[in-house]
Amino acid sequence: MSVNLSAPNPAELYPVSGVRIGVTEAGIRKANRKDLTVVLIDKGASVSGVFTQNRFCAAPVQICREHLASGAGIRAMLINTGNANAGTGQDGRTRALRTCAALADKLKLSPQDVLPFSTGVIMESLPIERIEAGLDSALADAREDNWLRAAEGIMTTDTVAKAYGTQLMIDGALVSITGISKGAGMIRPNMATMLGFMATDACVSQALMHQLATELAEGSFNRVTVDGDTSTNDSFVVIATNKAAHATIASLDSPQGQALKAAMLDVAQKLAQAIVRDGEGATKFIAIRVEGGKTQAECRQVAYAIAHSPLVKTAFFASDPNLGRILAAVGYAGISDLEQTGIDLYLDDVHVAVQGGRNPLYREEDGQRVMKQSEITVRVVLGRGDAVDTVWTCDLSHDYVTINADYRS
Amino acid sequence: MSVNLSAPNPAELYPVSGVRIGVTEAGIRKANRKDLTVVLIDKGASVSGVFTQNRFCAAPVQICREHLASGAGIRAMLINTGNANAGTGQDGRTRALRTCAALADKLKLSPQDVLPFSTGVIMESLPIERIEAGLDSALADAREDNWLRAAEGIMTTDTVAKAYGTQLMIDGALVSITGISKGAGMIRPNMATMLGFMATDACVSQALMHQLATELAEGSFNRVTVDGDTSTNDSFVVIATNKAAHATIASLDSPQGQALKAAMLDVAQKLAQAIVRDGEGATKFIAIRVEGGKTQAECRQVAYAIAHSPLVKTAFFASDPNLGRILAAVGYAGISDLEQTGIDLYLDDVHVAVQGGRNPLYREEDGQRVMKQSEITVRVVLGRGDAVDTVWTCDLSHDYVTINADYRS
Numbered sequence: 001m002s003v004n005l006s007a008p009n010p011a012e013l014y015p016v017s018g019v020r021i022g023v024t025e026a027g028i029r030k031a032n033r034k035d036l037t038v039v040l041i042d043k044g045a046s047v048s049g050v051f052t053q054n055r056f057c058a059a060p061v062q063i064c065r066e067h068l069a070s071g072a073g074i075r076a077m078l079i080n081t082g083n084a085n086a087g088t089g090q091d092g093r094t095r096a097l098r099t100c101a102a103l104a105d106k107l108k109l110s111p112q113d114v115l116p117f118s119t120g121v122i123m124e125s126l127p128i129e130r131i132e133a134g135l136d137s138a139l140a141d142a143r144e145d146n147w148l149r150a151a152e153g154i155m156t157t158d159t160v161a162k163a164y165g166t167q168l169m170i171d172g173a174l175v176s177i178t179g180i181s182k183g184a185g186m187i188r189p190n191m192a193t194m195l196g197f198m199a200t201d202a203c204v205s206q207a208l209m210h211q212l213a214t215e216l217a218e219g220s221f222n223r224v225t226v227d228g229d230t231s232t233n234d235s236f237v238v239i240a241t242n243k244a245a246h247a248t249i250a251s252l253d254s255p256q257g258q259a260l261k262a263a264m265l266d267v268a269q270k271l272a273q274a275i276v277r278d279g280e281g282a283t284k285f286i287a288i289r290v291e292g293g294k295t296q297a298e299c300r301q302v303a304y305a306i307a308h309s310p311l312v313k314t315a316f317f318a319s320d321p322n323l324g325r326i327l328a329a330v331g332y333a334g335i336s337d338l339e340q341t342g343i344d345l346y347l348d349d350v351h352v353a354v355q356g357g358r359n360p361l362y363r364e365e366d367g368q369r370v371m372k373q374s375e376i377t378v379r380v381v382l383g384r385g386d387a388v389d390t391v392w393t394c395d396l397s398h399d400y401v402t403i404n405a406d407y408r409s
Numbered sequence: 410m411s412v413n414l415s416a417p418n419p420a421e422l423y424p425v426s427g428v429r430i431g432v433t434e435a436g437i438r439k440a441n442r443k444d445l446t447v448v449l450i451d452k453g454a455s456v457s458g459v460f461t462q463n464r465f466c467a468a469p470v471q472i473c474r475e476h477l478a479s480g481a482g483i484r485a486m487l488i489n490t491g492n493a494n495a496g497t498g499q500d501g502r503t504r505a506l507r508t509c510a511a512l513a514d515k516l517k518l519s520p521q522d523v524l525p526f527s528t529g530v531i532m533e534s535l536p537i538e539r540i541e542a543g544l545d546s547a548l549a550d551a552r553e554d555n556w557l558r559a560a561e562g563i564m565t566t567d568t569v570a571k572a573y574g575t576q577l578m579i580d581g582a583l584v585s586i587t588g589i590s591k592g593a594g595m596i597r598p599n600m601a602t603m604l605g606f607m608a609t610d611a612c613v614s615q616a617l618m619h620q621l622a623t624e625l626a627e628g629s630f631n632r633v634t635v636d637g638d639t640s641t642n643d644s645f646v647v648i649a650t651n652k653a654a655h656a657t658i659a660s661l662d663s664p665q666g667q668a669l670k671a672a673m674l675d676v677a678q679k680l681a682q683a684i685v686r687d688g689e690g691a692t693k694f695i696a697i698r699v700e701g702g703k704t705q706a707e708c709r710q711v712a713y714a715i716a717h718s719p720l721v722k723t724a725f726f727a728s729d730p731n732l733g734r735i736l737a738a739v740g741y742a743g744i745s746d747l748e749q750t751g752i753d754l755y756l757d758d759v760h761v762a763v764q765g766g767r768n769p770l771y772r773e774e775d776g777q778r779v780m781k782q783s784e785i786t787v788r789v790v791l792g793r794g795d796a797v798d799t800v801w802t803c804d805l806s807h808d809y810v811t812i813n814a815d816y817r818s
Binding site for chain 1: 495733749750814
């Protein structure tokens with residue numbers, strides 16, 4: 001089940017010159033399942049990534065950080081599902097490094113040129129033999145127009161593959177952008193989502209890549225939540241292959257930088273929202289917009305309190321306008337000097353609460369009408385400033401419990 | 410459904426000299442339901458309370474704070490279920506005050522001598538006419554041995570009434586302690602639980618009462634959570650009627666003060682734990698003990714991260730030792746300098762993780778055995794200090810979703 005989420009449109013998944021992708025079934029956890037993906041990047045690309053802030057970050061996340069920091073040119077990525085290689089201690093690091101070395105060996109690269117990614121069950125040993133055995137088949141599959149298979153290859157509890165793309169002109173040159181993501185549970189990205197990868201053939205200096213990756217994550221993956229559980233493996237990597245026929249972008253504030261970032265953010269937001277639309281058990285897609293805060297940070301804090309409240313989420317599942325639960329969540333969001341008399345609440349166009357109390361004009365049937373929709377905007381006005389922020393989430397249904405009570409079995 | 414929770418033992422519910430309780434059916438939201446309780450307190454009692462930190466605190470919570478701060482001797486409490494009188498703005502305050510005045514009028518008291526408490530649906534108008542109409546019947550029912558009816562009278566989604574008592578000797582005088590609580594959902598007390606009331610005939614100076622109430626709440630209600638939703642109405646009130654035949658206790662550090670506090674804390678913990686055992690949809694009672702922290706606060710922070718994780722809670726519901734989810738929650742608890750290599754994890758006596766990785770001696774069937782129990786202790790050793798703290802919670806089941814998706818219908 002997913003909320004208004006379609007399978008990717010192949011015509012929109014533009015090949016990115018300088019990026020080839022291969023996918024195979026390596027039998028990592030289950031047979032007959034695409035579970036191993038290699039991404040081959042031509043020499044000369046600019047690459048950066050942002051990673052989970054979870055202190056129990058997985059071994060591959062640690063290795064990614066080290067390889068990106070080493071200054072080596074990143075030439076390949078190796079992504080497996082079925083096993084997260086998290087909570088695996090020193091042995092997990094050794095195994096992640098060994099898979100990098102195995103792929104590097106076949107490509108005549110150094111292990112530092114490879115970024116490893118794992119997603120799946122936590123605290124089980126990564127089956128490196130199966131990964132190594134699958135490399136040749138994945139490499140044989142590598143081609144530029146393989147983004148859809150890659151999106152399928154990184155799915156775990158996802159029900160729909162997630163891939164979007166766009167094109168724009170920069171200084172007369174056609175630029176392509178394509179990205180994929182995965183994730184449905186353990187979703188409350190903190191710097192990035194479970195897994196997200198974007199590539200463009202635009203020309204972007206390496207010096208700018210970290211800023212670009214961070215700002216894209218801030219505006220997309222860092223504003224979604226399914227269950228509030230920040231994953232051990234969140235990773236978001238952005239690749240610019242520098243193949244397009246325009247001058248290298250050296251500032252995101254230049255017209256070219258702004259245009260590229262806007263186009264990439266559009267794709268990143270679609271990828272991030274797709275994770276919420278495919279949230280485990282989700283039946284509704286909910287945007288929570290908090291206005292009138294003193295700072296954007298406090299707006300986001302209030303939005304996340306609402307988005308994480310099991311009571312709010314079950315009310316959405318039931319289409320029950322039990323909206324006092326939203327006010328309660330605003331109240332415990334941790335804004336210590338918040339005055340309830342300054343607060344208004346809207347559900348789409350319906351004005352539910354005025355100055356902290358029920359709007360005398362509010363009618364239950366109006367709330368009911370909006371709650372029955374599959375897409376709902378909650379708007380909270382804090383009445384204490386001009387800041388605004390938005391977070392996207394989903395409801396909490398029986399299927400969430402079923403999926404997570406049965407995940408390993 | 411509740412976890413190893415029995416109906417109160419009437420023999421243990423000691424009448425407290427100086428406190429009489431009356432309960433009636435006032436039809437506040439539904440007919441044929443005990444929903445209105447009056448507590449009459451003899452002159453000369455010491456009374457204090459602690460209340461929710463939710464900024465959207467309900468009107469009666471605001472009034473309670475004001476009446477306690479006014480220095481008037483508290484002589485009565487008025488408790489209704491069916492309506493929380495929260496999210497009701499200025500009109501909610503007016504209505505709460507009017508019910509205080511109505512009861513005060515009948516008792517020849519001032520309205521400031523009355524504490525009002527409401528619990529139930531948020532953002533609906535308090536039906537004061539029904540409350541006023543029920544007062545005579547409630548007052549006619551008032552007697553000292555009425556604690557069980559009081560526990561029943563404050564229930565909402567609770568499936569079992571919650572009441573405990575004990576007795577102790579202080580300087581040769583027999584002292585009785587009895588308390589009641591209610592709550593099952595919207596439970597993550599921050600200062601106090603949904604509703605908790607304790608009375609003793611011990612002699613305690615008014616100057617000491619706030620410290621006593623705060624320390625009791627800290628050691629009991631402030632360590633439980635069901636769904637992480639801090640209520641708008643959390644209230645915990647402690648009454649000492651000063652009727653027992655011992656000298657007034659002026660310090661909690663005196664032998665008499667320590668003995669009284671220990672006995673009262675025992676009752677308060679049972680009341681708090683009963684709320685978790687009766688947590689909406691709960692099938693398991695889980696103690697989360699975090700050791701080896703630098704501070705007690707960081708231990709509690711980690712314990713709550715585990716206790717609030719929907720993924721951890723659904724794994725307990727499924728009896729699935731998917732214990733990497735616990736490590737992930739430790740990782741995102743917000744301890745920014747936490748080193749995963751210092752962390753050990755135990756499930757009861759089973760040593761699951763060593764230094765951040767799976768214990769080589771850990772066997773899945775051992776984890777499975779513990780997970781099937783109805784009472785489980787999760788023990789996390791942070792390895793960075795000597796502090797310890799414990800939080801009590803329950804699992805997240807289908808019934809939680811059912812109860813909260815259907816609550817108002």
